[in-house]
Amino acid sequence: MQKLIxxxxxxxxxxxxxxxxxxKQKGINLFGVAPIFKRDADEPLLLSYAQQRQWFLWxxxxxxxxxxxxxxxxxxxxxxxxxxxxSLAGLMACHESLRTTFVQDADRVxxxxxxxxxxxxxxxAHEARWAAEGEAGLQAVVEAEIARPFDLATGPLIRARLLRxxxxxxxxxLTLHHSICDxxxxxxxxxxxxxxxxxxxxxxxxxxxxxxxxYADYALWQRxxxxxxxxxxxxxxxxxQLAGEQPVLELPTDHARPAVQSFxxxxxxxxxxxQRLEALKRLGQRENVTTFVVLLASFQLxxxxxSGQADIRVGVPIANRSRxxxxxxxxxxxxxxVLRTEVDSRTSVRGLLQQVRKTALDAQAxxxxxxxxxxxxxxxxxxxxxxxxxxVMFNHQAEDRQATSMQLPDLQVQGLEWESHSAQFDLTxxxxxxxxxxxxxxxxxxxxxxxxxxxxxxxxxxxxxxxMLAAPEQPVxxxxxxxxxxxxxxxxxxxxxxxxxxxxHTVQQLIExxxxxxxxxxxxx
Numbered sequence: 001m002q003k004l005i006x007x008x009x010x011x012x013x014x015x016x017x018x019x020x021x022x023x024k025q026k027g028i029n030l031f032g033v034a035p036i037f038k039r040d041a042d043e044p045l046l047l048s049y050a051q052q053r054q055w056f057l058w059x060x061x062x063x064x065x066x067x068x069x070x071x072x073x074x075x076x077x078x079x080x081x082x083x084x085x086x087s088l089a090g091l092m093a094c095h096e097s098l099r100t101t102f103v104q105d106a107d108r109v110x111x112x113x114x115x116x117x118x119x120x121x122x123x124x125a126h127e128a129r130w131a132a133e134g135e136a137g138l139q140a141v142v143e144a145e146i147a148r149p150f151d152l153a154t155g156p157l158i159r160a161r162l163l164r165x166x167x168x169x170x171x172x173x174l175t176l177h178h179s180i181c182d183x184x185x186x187x188x189x190x191x192x193x194x195x196x197x198x199x200x201x202x203x204x205x206x207x208x209x210x211x212x213x214x215y216a217d218y219a220l221w222q223r224x225x226x227x228x229x230x231x232x233x234x235x236x237x238x239x240x241q242l243a244g245e246q247p248v249l250e251l252p253t254d255h256a257r258p259a260v261q262s263f264x265x266x267x268x269x270x271x272x273x274x275q276r277l278e279a280l281k282r283l284g285q286r287e288n289v290t291t292f293v294v295l296l297a298s299f300q301l302x303x304x305x306x307s308g309q310a311d312i313r314v315g316v317p318i319a320n321r322s323r324x325x326x327x328x329x330x331x332x333x334x335x336x337x338v339l340r341t342e343v344d345s346r347t348s349v350r351g352l353l354q355q356v357r358k359t360a361l362d363a364q365a366x367x368x369x370x371x372x373x374x375x376x377x378x379x380x381x382x383x384x385x386x387x388x389x390x391x392v393m394f395n396h397q398a399e400d401r402q403a404t405s406m407q408l409p410d411l412q413v414q415g416l417e418w419e420s421h422s423a424q425f426d427l428t429x430x431x432x433x434x435x436x437x438x439x440x441x442x443x444x445x446x447x448x449x450x451x452x453x454x455x456x457x458x459x460x461x462x463x464x465x466x467x468m469l470a471a472p473e474q475p476v477x478x479x480x481x482x483x484x485x486x487x488x489x490x491x492x493x494x495x496x497x498x499x500x501x502x503x504x505h506t507v508q509q510l511i512e513x514x515x516x517x518x519x520x521x522x523x524x525x
Contacts, residue, residue, distance in 0.1 A: 013040040013220075020228045031225035036213045036325045039220050045111035047102070048219035049370035050332045054179040055102055055109050058152045060384075066263035066422055067178035070146045071186045075170040077411040081162075083200035084172075085121050088160055090196045091189065092118030094208040095330045097180045097215040101155035111216050119160040119174075130165040138165070139418050142173055147421075150177040171416065180215075182334040184319050189330055190415075198408050212324075215331030226373070234369040235377060237362070242338060242389070246380040247311050249303065249391045251426060253448040260384045264446045265423025268454045270462060272438035279469040280438070287350060287472065289357045291433060292396045296339065297349075297356040298465040299394050299429050301476055304343040305464070306457070313340045315390040315425070316360075318367050336371040337363045338389050345477035349468045352476055391426040399434040427454075429461075459483055 008016060008030070016037070020030040039045075047055065054067060092098050099114040129137045141163060150157050157177040164170055174189065181189075192208055199206030213221075272280075280291050300312045320335040321327055339359050343352070371389075380388045406413040420443050428443040440461075444454045460481040467479035 008034050008037075013037075013043050017224065020224065024229050027229075029225065029228045029230055031221060031228050032230060036217055036221040036323065038213055039217050043220060044105075044108075045113065045216045046220060046223060047109055047111060048215075048222055048332060049372040050335075051102070051111070051179050051219065052109065053372045054177075054332070055152060058179075062151070063149050064263065065147045065149045066424060068146055068148075068150070068175055068422075069178055069181050069183070069186060070142075070173065070175045071190055072142050072416040072418075073172045073174075073190065074414040074416055075172060075411055076414065077168055077408075079168075079170050079411060080197075080201040081123070083197050084162070086200045087193050087196035087206075088119060088121055090200075090206060090208060091193055092116075094192070094211065095189075095214075097185075097329075097331045098158050098176075099156070100180050100215075101157065102152045102179070104153075111219070113216065114155075118156055119158040121160045121162055123162040123164065126163045126165055130169075138163070138171060142171070142416075142418070143421060145173050146175055148175070152177065152179060179332055181330060182332050183317075184321060184334065185330040185332075188328055190413075192328075194406050194408065194413055197411075201408070201410065211328060213326075213329075215329055218326060218329060218331065218333070222370070225368075226370070230368065231373060234366045235373070237366040238338075238369060238374055239377065241340060241362075242313070242374075242378060246378065246389060247309065247313070248386065249307055249309065249313065249426070251303070251306050251392075251448075254450045254453055255448055257385050258447050261386060261445070262447050263422050263424060265420055265443055266446045266451060267419045267441050267443045268451060268458050269419075269439065269441045270458045272440060272462070272465075274436050276465070276469070277433070277437045283353075283469055283472060287353050287357075289353050291438075293353060293357045293360055294468070295396055295429075295431055295438075295465075296360070296394050297341075297352050298461065298468055300341045300356065301343060301352065301468075301479075302457070302461045302464055302481065303392060304345075305460070305481060310343050311340065312343055313338050313390045315339075315387075315393040316363075317393070317395055318364075320367070335367065335369075336393075337367060338371075338374070339363055339394075343476070346475050348475055349472040349479070353472070387425055393425045393428040394431075395428065396431045396433070399432050459486070 008019070011019065016030065023030045057067065058064075093116075096113045098118040099116070101112045101114070103110055103112045126138070126141065129141070133140075145159070145161055148159075157180045159173075159175045161173045161175075162170055163173065174186075176186075196206045196208065277291075280294055283289075284291055284294055296314070296316070300314060303312050303314070304310065316337050316339050317334050318337060320333045321329075326333055339356075341352075341356055341359060347355070375388050378389065382388060405415070420441075423443050423445045426445050426448060430441045430443065432439045440458070442454050442458050463483050464479055464481040467474075467481070468476075471479070
């Protein structure tokens with residue numbers, strides 16, 4: 001097999017495509033069994049499917065920052081500015097995606113990779129504002145930086161801004177456009193930046209190991225792989241799973257949906273402590289399901305209760321880094337699956353969990369079909385007011401402790417997190433599992449919902465989750481999503497309508513007095 005792979009690797013791109021056509025006739029997908037090869041020098045740098053959609057969205061709204069990704073790092077200690085500059089330069093040299101822009105070439109769009117360049121560090125003094133306003137002032141500066149749009153045609157599509165707060169306090173803000181980056185890429189970038197800085201700051205030469213392939217190689221391979229038969233194989237599953245009418249999830253909103261989605265958002269955060277995490281794990285072990293499945297099932301049940309709809313479709317992101325060549329890539333690799341659950345209120349919690357588990361496992365076996373291809377084939381009704389195929393997302397991840405804090409000889413690196421003011425969907429539930437519990441955040445479209453509504457929804461989710469954990473044998477229709485305090489208000493507080501009437505008057509006299517007081521009011525309502 002190794003000799004076969006080496007011989008295929010020696011072929012030109014044109015020869016490999018010809019071989020792939022022959023093998024496809026025998027039911028073999030060459031690009032699925034062979035590694036990702038480096039592109040030929042004369043191959044056009046086609047966009048990946050995900051990049052293609054980003055280009056389309058950017059053309060619709062070039063001034064939007066909805067698809068900006070960022071990482072803010074607090075640097076405490078003695079900062080070596082030269083070492084930081086050299087580290088950024090080393091990162092740019094290693095990863096072509098950080099030097100990428102996009103160019104329209106007749107009827108197609110191509111990646112344009114600069115030989116040098118990318119982000120250059122912009123250092124600014126903020127001691128006075130930090131002293132006067134503290135964290136609130138810092139947050140305002142960072143949020144303003146993140147909200148600046150990118151130009152995908154002129155670039156660069158990465159910015160690096162260093163905020164000096166004191167001699168031993170700095171904040172590094174890295175902002176990238178989603179077309180060249182995803183969440184996993186941010187962590188790759190931080191890890192490699194710290195690795196380079198550790199060497200440069202100690203006076204050692206530093207260079208990142210060469211990447212086996214670049215993102216542009218991956219983009220070409222992805223297209224070849226899909227065209228050689230993988231698209232049809234995976235599409236068959238998704239068409240069966242999502243065929244027919246594409247219902248819109250109609251959650252009750254506080255405000256009318258705007259004609260064009262603004263992406264303005266806010267977040268409500270809740271904590272599931274150690275006790276709930278233990279209960280989640282116990283239920284998962286008994287039912288042979290993961291924490292992800294339990295949390296997703298509880299969220300879909302919540303959406304069913306709120307919408308009154310049985311057909312619940314939720315978008316779930318997957319890293320899409322199963323191939324070894326992609327582990328260190330910085331680029332837009334993340335894919336989105338649509339997980340559909342038909343909620344039968346008569347089924348038990350246990351039955352719902354097994355239903356969601358099967359759906360998740362089947363989807364995992366067909367995880368590579370680009371979401372953009374699915375939209376193209378299913379042709380849902382398009383609207384600028386909402387996302388196609390699903391309007392609500394669920395994202396569960398285990399905490400990467402290295403992402404939170406890293407200690408260097410003279411510098412501590414600490415990740416900073418603030419409330420999001422952007423929402424790509426009507427509602428997103430983000431859950432992060434860590435040693436002492438689960439941190440959960442409801443990110444919502446503030447054009448649609450008030451904060452009080454989402455706070456109440458978060459409380460209902462926790463109550464519903466607790467009910468599922470306590471009674472997995474019960475039908476889901478019997479589970480209460482009311483906390484004890486809310487139940488008391490509904491049953492006792494709102495029904496406490498007793499009042500004293502004057503004892504010297506008859507009932508007829510009281511009615512006649514009310515008629516005189518409000519003669520135009522309906523007698524019975």
